[in-house]
């Protein structure tokens with residue numbers, strides 16, 4: 001539940017207007033506290049127990065599963081350092097084959113493109129790019145691109161440049177109809193809009209943890225569907241092996257892996273600093289509740305749309321509630337983000353849009369400041 005303005009939970013000064021959660025979330029004070037305590041704990045390794053290597057990682061898996069609408073299935077979650085790593089796991093475990101295609105969106109985030117380019121190059125397949133068209137939704141474009149050659153549909157939930165949406169349930173059903181896999185990069189949506197893995201039925205979902213999930217940089221998440229939990233990991237370390245909890249017997253080598261998606265965890269995933277920070281972040285996200293976050297951010301972006309349209313901008317039409325692009329017939333002036341930042345107003349420019357991405361630390365004052373500074377610098 002969200003009880004009024006939440007800025008006090010962050011260290012965002014009054015004269016800073018930060019509308020750039022899609023770039024990186026400001027760190028919650030609770031996350032800073034968890035990190036500082038964990039850094040101090042590292043002075044005393046003799047106080048570490050075996051459970052510190054396993055317990056917090058399990059707690060984190062449970063929280064991630066809840067955000068994915070799979071609260072009773074933490075087994076599906078692997079801890080990964082980056083989206084590129086998670087997509088690498090997916091690409092290593094999805095057969096492509098000669099002549100087959102991988103469907104992606106135009107200008108999709110590179111970490112969800114390069115692994116597929118490499119995979120199709122190895123297999124003799126191709127990447128099929130859905131072009132952006134004003135008269136067609138991404139969903140329709142993806143549906144048009146799916147055919148009997150499709151091996152993988154590799155898309156986001158919303159486009160990272162402007163929040164334009166892909167209907168994952170519809171796309172997932174179309175992928176299944178031709179026996180293609182669905183791999184979702186949910187970095188720009190997970191935590192800010194509800195996600196239901198059981199409705200979407202993806203093969204893999206990957207998300208970086210430092211944006212809408214408000215966790216530390218370098219800790220992200222991979223979800224594997226129940227059918228994809230017996231695949232090959234990218235690494236062959238000790239902690240993902242069966243029996244790793246028994247440190248005295250680690251050299252009783254075994255080919256058996258830990259259960260569920262744990263086999264895909266990155267080495268040293270017990271990261272004693274980042275894991276407690278990520279736990280603190282997700283506890284806060286779940287305490288607010290993702291549907292309530294989406295509603296609150298939807299109200300903020302609706303206000304932004306209203307002000308933007310009055311100034312002749314064209315906001316993203318079919319989009320997620322939390323993130324939007326503002327295009328202008330005259331284009332976006334060069335150096336706009338720097339000019340805004342000089343007034344302590346922070347947004348991004350991605351492609352031909354100003355990308356605006358508020359969160360619960362923002363209020364009406366931020367929206368007014370953004371537009372008054374925009375009016376001044378873009379004049």
Ligand SMILES: Cc1ncc(COP(=O)(O)O)c(C=O)c1O
Pocket residue numbers: 022023081082083084085109111156160185187188208220
């Ligand atoms: C959609 C999307 N995916 C992934 C990332 C980050 O990728 P990686 O974790 O590989 O650095 C970003 C960062 O902006 C992003 O916007």
